Amino acid sequence: MTDPHRLAWLDVTSGVAGDMLLGALVDAGAAPEAVQQAIDAVVPGAVRLTQAAVTRAGLRATKVGVEPLAEDHPHRTWRSIRVRIEEAGLPAPVADRALAAFGRLAAAEARVHGVPVEEVHFHEVGAWDSIADVVGVCAALHDLGIARITASAAALGSGRVRTAHGELPVPVPAVLELAAGWEVVGGGTGELATPTGMALVTALAAECGDLPRLRAEATGVGAGTKDTPGRPNVVRVVIGTPADAASGTDEEISAVVLEANVDDLDPRLWPGVLASLLTAGASDAWLVPILMKKGRPAHTLRVLAPRQRADALRDLVFRETSTIGVRESAVRKTALERTWIRVPMAGDDEVPVKVAHRGGVIVRATPEFEDVAALAADRGQPVVTLLDAAAAAAVASGLVPGAELPTGRR
Incomplete structure (x- = not known):
């Protein structure tokens, strides 16, 4: 243990x-x-x-x-x-x-x-x-x-x-x-x-x-x-x-948040920027709409990163966006334990479900979107239909908040 x-x-x-x-x-x-x-x-x-x-x-x-x-x-x-x-x-x-x-x-x-x-x-x-x-x-x-x-x-x-x-x-x-x-x-x-x-x-x-x-x-x-x-x-x-x-003192801070305000990047580029940051080791990356001086619409790019990845991710922000400055702040990150459990679907298919848990008790269970989307494409069905079916399959498998995590997954 x-x-x-x-x-x-x-x-x-x-x-x-x-x-x-x-x-x-x-x-x-x-x-x-x-x-x-x-x-x-x-x-x-x-x-x-x-x-x-x-x-x-x-x-x-x-x-x-x-x-x-x-x-x-x-x-x-x-x-x-x-x-x-x-x-x-x-x-x-x-x-x-x-x-x-x-x-x-x-x-x-x-x-x-x-x-x-x-x-x-x-x-x-x-x-x-x-x-x-x-x-x-x-x-x-x-x-x-x-x-x-x-x-x-x-x-x-x-x-x-x-x-x-x-x-x-x-x-x-x-x-x-x-x-x-x-x-x-x-x-x-x-x-x-x-x-x-x-x-x-x-x-x-x-x-x-x-x-x-x-x-x-x-x-x-x-x-x-x-x-x-x-x-x-x-x-x-x-x-x-x-x-x-x-x-008995607090644990050392183990993560940083990188931030940059950007008002002149083609919005079509943002999905690729976020994907690149996640691939390069960011724990999370997201955009916040803001208004800058003179009422200019813009976005704040925020990147949550392990400290050892901060330098590489900062370089990536400079390389893939138009910003000329990146702020950095130390944060304490507390994350629930997670595991992935594959559940059966109709038609002999399976989809992975991300299960967040604490102390062996399920807090949240969510089908992985990309895998569900790929299955929907293979079947020629709407993604929303398969998402609903995957969520129902998770419930049928006992992956619901408050339930005990299955044996062997702790």
């Missing part, structure tokens, strides 16, 4: 990959059986985790490997991965974190290759072992009861590497896209940070910084594959309770 005060700090100053993060969390005490069970729920019978004690540049570490048990099909869409995770019956924190990490990967790949997010086809990051790394890391965090994550600056590496897209410079484009707004260093020769590793760090960590003041309770060291003399190829994790939680 997640402890609301339990924090994990990730030391990725030597680089980061999904298996290194997983090794560090297992070394810190995450149960391998719980991790394997979560992976099997998403890709049943596909992989088996292995665990070994190794040394990297003289330091002891845990190496977690992923052995394939079935033939892999390396080209896989973001949509298919999302459905697998949503339908696996994982605890909500595990599913939500895994979806967030893969969503970041999809957004980065879409921007790098210039295609819509839903059309992204993963290669290396879509293979069974990468799905195992992402789901495994999220399951390990849940097993350790981690509520909050922070991380150090990330070492990215240098040189060149061969990929499914050919030979690329290091850091590869997807890693650079994922690193926007994060503190990074070169750190050495070779590919020190993989797209999967950077997606996990930037999607799950609330902020980038040095080891925070805390009461340390556990540590773990996860090994990469290479053993480089003089540079330990490891990720470290430190787990504990922050000093402010122990003293």
Whole structure:
């Protein structure tokens, strides 16, 4: 069960990959059986985790490997991965974190290759072992009861590497896209940070910084594959309770709001601007109609963002709007826990329903509009008709305010 005060700090100053993060969390005490069970729920019978004690540049570490048990099909869409995770019956924190990490990967790949997010086809990051790394890391965090994550600056590496897209410079484009707004260093020769590793760090960590003041309770060291003399190829994790939680003081402010008044942008551009901000990692983005001096109609653009994404999102506002100034204010954000549950519709179709809950009790359940709209287009029916039918299906499945969240979704 997640402890609301339990924090994990990730030391990725030597680089980061999904298996290194997983090794560090297992070394810190995450149960391998719980991790394997979560992976099997998403890709049943596909992989088996292995665990070994190794040394990297003289330091002891845990190496977690992923052995394939079935033939892999390396080209896989973001949509298919999302459905697998949503339908696996994982605890909500595990599913939500895994979806967030893969969503970041999809957004980065879409921007790098210039295609819509839903059309992204993963290669290396879509293979069974990468799905195992992402789901495994999220399951390990849940097993350790981690509520909050922070991380150090990330070492990215240098040189060149061969990929499914050919030979690329290091850091590869997807890693650079994922690193926007994060503190990074070169750190050495070779590919020190993989797209999967950077997606996990930037999607799950609330902020980038040095080891925070805390009461340390556990540590773990996860090994990469290479053993480089003089540079330990490891990720470290430190787990504990922050000093402010122990003293009963308020938690640190964890979000910012960016604002800009704009009176000279073609209104047809606003939907694209908002979509770009959300894809780039904004928690929310919206417009407020205003009247400026001399009675000029205008809009205030507001962007709610995690602090580590503020710089990248501010740059995006300057790039995609006509504003010449952006205000910034720190805020405290409190969000209900969320999960997605697929409910059956007439005709053997299913739609995902976003369920917000508190303490295991449903507060709100809302069908995902885009999925309902896509189903309406496939059926040739009005969207409003399918929205009503999806809402009725959610009620029929027991997803109503005040009801207990289904077992296994907490």
